[in-house]
Amino acid sequence: MSEASGFNQFIDTxxxxxxxxxxxxxxxTAEWKASLDSLLQAAGPTRARYIMLSLLQHAQENxxxxxxxxxxxxxxxxxxxxxxxxxxxxAIERRIRAIVRWNAxxxxxxxxxxxxxxxxxxxTFASSASLYEVGFNHFFRGQDHAGGGDQIFxxxxxxxxxxxRAFVEGRLSEHQMDGFRQELSHSGGGLSSYPxxxxxxxxxxxxxxxxxxxxxNAIYQARYNRYLHGRGIxxxxxxxxxxxxxxxxxxxxxxLGAISLAAREGLDNLNFVINCxxxxxxxxxxxxxxxxxxxxxxxxxxxWNVIKHMVRPPSGKRYKSAELNVWVTEFxxxxxxxxxxxxxxxxx
Numbered sequence: 001m002s003e004a005s006g007f008n009q010f011i012d013t014x015x016x017x018x019x020x021x022x023x024x025x026x027x028x029t030a031e032w033k034a035s036l037d038s039l040l041q042a043a044g045p046t047r048a049r050y051i052m053l054s055l056l057q058h059a060q061e062n063x064x065x066x067x068x069x070x071x072x073x074x075x076x077x078x079x080x081x082x083x084x085x086x087x088x089x090x091a092i093e094r095r096i097r098a099i100v101r102w103n104a105x106x107x108x109x110x111x112x113x114x115x116x117x118x119x120x121x122x123x124t125f126a127s128s129a130s131l132y133e134v135g136f137n138h139f140f141r142g143q144d145h146a147g148g149g150d151q152i153f154x155x156x157x158x159x160x161x162x163x164x165r166a167f168v169e170g171r172l173s174e175h176q177m178d179g180f181r182q183e184l185s186h187s188g189g190g191l192s193s194y195p196x197x198x199x200x201x202x203x204x205x206x207x208x209x210x211x212x213x214x215x216x217n218a219i220y221q222a223r224y225n226r227y228l229h230g231r232g233i234x235x236x237x238x239x240x241x242x243x244x245x246x247x248x249x250x251x252x253x254x255x256l257g258a259i260s261l262a263a264r265e266g267l268d269n270l271n272f273v274i275n276c277x278x279x280x281x282x283x284x285x286x287x288x289x290x291x292x293x294x295x296x297x298x299x300x301x302x303x304w305n306v307i308k309h310m311v312r313p314p315s316g317k318r319y320k321s322a323e324l325n326v327w328v329t330e331f332x333x334x335x336x337x338x339x340x341x342x343x344x345x346x347x348x
Contacts, residue, residue: 070297074290077307088137096168097133101126103164103177111180118181120193124246125161127277132161135242135273147238151225153218155244155275156194156209163191166203212252215272218243219258222270241270247291248280256298263303272299 023029040048059066108120125132135152143149154162163180166172172191179190183199192199194209206221208214218241225236249255262270276291296306 068300070300071293072296072308074293074310076309078309093133093137097129100133100161100164100168101129103167104129104160107164107177107180108160110178111182116182118193120160120181121157122160123277123279124155124157124275125159125164128155128158128244128246128275129161131244131273131275132158132165136165139240140242141240145238148234148236150240150242151205151218151221153206153208153214153221153241153243154195154204155214155246155249156211157246158244159192159194162195210252211249212254215243215245215249215255216258218270218272219262219267222262222267223265225269226265226267236269239269242273243271244273244275246279247274247276247295250274250295250298251280259299259302259304272304 036048036052039051053069056066056069060068104125105122108122110116112119139150140152141147141150160180163172163177167174167177175188176191179186179188181193182190183192184190192204195204195207197204197207206214206217208217222241225239225241228234229236245255274295276295278291280291292308292310296308299306
């Protein structure tokens with residue numbers, strides 16, 4: 001979610017509150033302004049800007065009621081020097097992710113075969129596989145968790161990735177995978193195009209298509225969890241609600257229509273994970289420049305905490321099939337050949 005590089009936007013917008021207050025010590029105020037002028041002259045604008053941003057952050061940490069910037073610089077919110085060590089085995093998780101991506105792509109490709117021709121979406125999951133895999137392996141808690149488990153609103157167009165992972169886990173058969181988007185025509189029943197609890201009650205928990213349905217429902221689910229806890233009906237204090245969506249989905253009125261409610265209710269049990277893969281779909285085509293900054297401004301303005309993470313693959317890095325250590329053919333689905341221990345916090 002968001003904060004903009006536009007420090008100038010902050011100073012260009014006067015704080016009307018200052019005009020309404022009486023300066024009880026004009027001399028001290030003048031000294032502070034002179035100190036800033038001296039810093040600007042001695043160290044330059046870059047250093048002066050850093051000091052001002054640091055003071056704003058410190059003021060917010062001390063709850064002084066100072067308005068936050070709507071956007072931060074176009075860099076990661078958490079610098080590399082403050083990143084925690086990866087808690088798992090990066091090599092094997094990367095390998096699993098590659099297999100799941102492959103399975104998702106082949107499943108969609110098979111759904112386009114002659115006589116079927118229903119196809120499917122693949123770029124959504126292809127660009128967000130890392131987000132989901134980190135969630136599955138390190139964050140999401142299953143329904144058998146002592147705290148009740150997390151509630152996840154999967155992005156609808158990423159369903160091939162969820163099926164692909166379920167296949168690797170042995171929860172779906174190859175025959176079922178071959179019936180993607182063929183709920184009625186496939187012998188024995190196929191897999192629904194999108195998350196659909198009525199068609200697949202043992203697999204999906206929430207419907208998230210049409211676009212925008214998932215995010216707004218996630219907000220009200222998080223609020224309902226708070227209601228249950230507040231009324232003493234159920235202890236939901238250890239349950240988190242996750243909503244996965246894309247930048248294009250944020251153009252839907254349902255997606256952003258209730259985000260102020262989440263901030264107003266202080267729903268810190270709610271997490272939006274927005275994959276900005278420049279896939280705005282509906283309406284006239286508009287510029288996709290710095291969509292991250294645009295969304296940051298919207299969510300911060302509504303009162304959300306925002307963490308930006310921008311990554312690029314290492315220059316020139318391409319994973320070869322040999323690195324996967326699995327045998328695949330043009331239309332083959334891959335199963336992982338290494339046993340991976342799973343705990344109750346990550347099994348779905």
